[in-house]
Amino acid sequence: MGEQKTEVIAVGTELLLGQIANTNAQWLSEQLAELGLNVYHHTVVGDNLSRVQDVFAMAQKRSDLVFVTGGLGPTDDDMTREAFSAMSGLQLKEDEQTAQKLASFFSLQNKDMPVSNMKMALVFEGAAVLPNAAGMAPGIMVEHAGTTWVFLPGVPREMKSLATNEVFPRLDHAAGSHAVIRSLVLRFTGIGESKLEEELKDLIDSQTNPTIAPLVADDGVLIRLTGKAASAQEADLLIEKTRQEIVSRCGAFLYGTGNDTLASAVLRLLKERGCTVAAAESLTGGMFTEELISVPGASAVCYGGIVSYDKSVKQDVLGVRASTIATYGTVSRECASEMAERVRVLLKTNIGLSFTGVAGPSDTEGKPAGTVFIGISHAEDTEIHECHFHGDRQAVRRQSVLKGFELLLRRLK
């Protein structure tokens, strides 16, 4: 499997104009490396039939597995299908299921389908059609003269969902190799990357199977363990030993594994404890509630929330006392405390959370940008955390939400 030559081709003039970076190739390469596949080339080519065809012909010659992203849409600029058909000689035919999906999409919206749209239903003869849960154009997987070709849409969300759910499982199966690569991601919060690395330095330096790679993630720090063995069980055993050692040192900061997010970890704990939660959000504007509700199954623990951005909503809807705001301001321990209590009472939940602070760029009520108060209210008590975050408006709001999840997690544990 390690000997299989893989390459990634992106089709799209916008990449050649520098309007976007080729993050699709990066993401795919990261994933393929984990599967033990060697990527030898990335190529970007524009929306030009003969150039795309040339790039495909070269890939056919030098690679065993080729990923192509982009050029599967409905417009004249989308010519991945035509180019591959011309290069390979494989005919295009209409996939019935996709055609039906397209037709019903437009009829449900009472819109006429532009004729060109039916192009998205065309697939190569003999190909596997990979259903696209996130969009219209399906993925396509086909063998040609000893090379496996995988065609995916260029929209990153659709590409990732198709690759993860439809393509990678099939590759695993097809590879038939004897060295099995397994990996496990451990997710941490409340500890920095360098501190985590310091705690594990001797392991990271000395150990090669599994390898231990710390990485900064969007919502904390993660460690990726990658083990190689003759069987999956053996590889998992190696990984498990190292996992235990890491947990014994840094378990206090571990919140999940794999694709867990802070929100999904909090949701799981809330369910286990039979707890419900609601938030009163000022500077975060609904971001906390939105993230929690985006996790499937959220309805069991979160009934809703109040976005009390303006003072009037804090007073009139939430019921924070006017005197509290007059005396201490809205960016204060006192206001955070009442917000958390009030939302808990109003929405009849076990826990009430509150976020109030200065997102910036300018200071407010004499408080510097980045000052944020987070409240957690239970029937017995209300705790308030004062935070000072750095970065722009969006960074301060994002850090506030992550801190809220982290505090909630610690409290629930």
Add this chain to the structure above:
Amino acid sequence: MGEQKTEVIAVGTELLLGQIANTNAQWLSEQLAELGLNVYHHTVVGDNLSRVQDVFAMAQKRSDLVFVTGGLGPTDDDMTREAFSAMSGLQLKEDEQTAQKLASFFSLQNKDMPVSNMKMALVFEGAAVLPNAAGMAPGIMVEHAGTTWVFLPGVPREMKSLATNEVFPRLDHAAGSHAVIRSLVLRFTGIGESKLEEELKDLIDSQTNPTIAPLVADDGVLIRLTGKAASAQEADLLIEKTRQEIVSRCGAFLYGTGNDTLASAVLRLLKERGCTVAAAESLTGGMFTEELISVPGASAVCYGGIVSYDKSVKQDVLGVRASTIATYGTVSRECASEMAERVRVLLKTNIGLSFTGVAGPSDTEGKPAGTVFIGISHAEDTEIHECHFHGDRQAVRRQSVLKGFELLLRRLK
């Protein structure tokens, strides 16, 4: 100059492992487009002599100008020089100035220079040596068999400084061109990419200056106009003419230009009209309010919102009548209507929005996943829109929010 075929090659295994994205190629492409140069390919190849050599040989055949980033450092992994020398037959010789710079760098630090470091002083015979103000390895520019080759370090800071200060001025000079490139992005909503292309097909097909390129964006469809002329004013004039023609055909769907988003366009219109807005969100869980509040200046038009995910919040906090829910269910015109009215009254705004529907994956209240009702309430009336979206849970929620912005925009216009 526009006819000069240009390509960008990055050398480095870290790119093929997905550890970083090829942002060097993106940045160079952006700059080269502005200089009026057409980039036709990006390639990434790992630190492997024969593969780098092959990629160079192909570029020599198909391009007039080749940028190579990376592989100029002192380690064994750095093999750009060797590969190009082998491909072109151009000999490597030591550049005296660079050798002196290296020697004095180490002597100033009282360190012995590792022998391998002197590799960085090697350049091709007949090449221009471009002094690197930000690092050790110089850039190299050389002609070979009709193709201009530019070699730059892979460290983005060094690459950008060398390209800007040493390379681009020479290209401008060499090309003897005075062409200026300008571009304008027009953003649309409520119309699909294929429909938009259909409306403008004659223009897109016949017109080359400015070019007209439709693209799918995260929150709609955009068209990029790129014009080329002797001066910026002339290029802008060409673009303006085309813009007017496009607006005369599809102006009803145009919501902004450049970096506008649907949320920022809505915010601007609300401000112009002196209107305030609040949303009662069920399946969207706060996403609409969050996006609006993430735009700087949102506090003037949005005071907050209610996330009424559960029935209890719809009734007890918002004040939707129990009989409405009992009779019609929460996913209904009637519930959407009361939600929009109630949030408008409760938060004392001019406009109330509501989102209620089935995000999926399973059906709810006998309604299929993807069914969403969006309400817009004013003092005079409340309009309800029934939508049927496709895709997974997150896609349905996201489309609901975008539709809400679109409806609001249309109403405000």
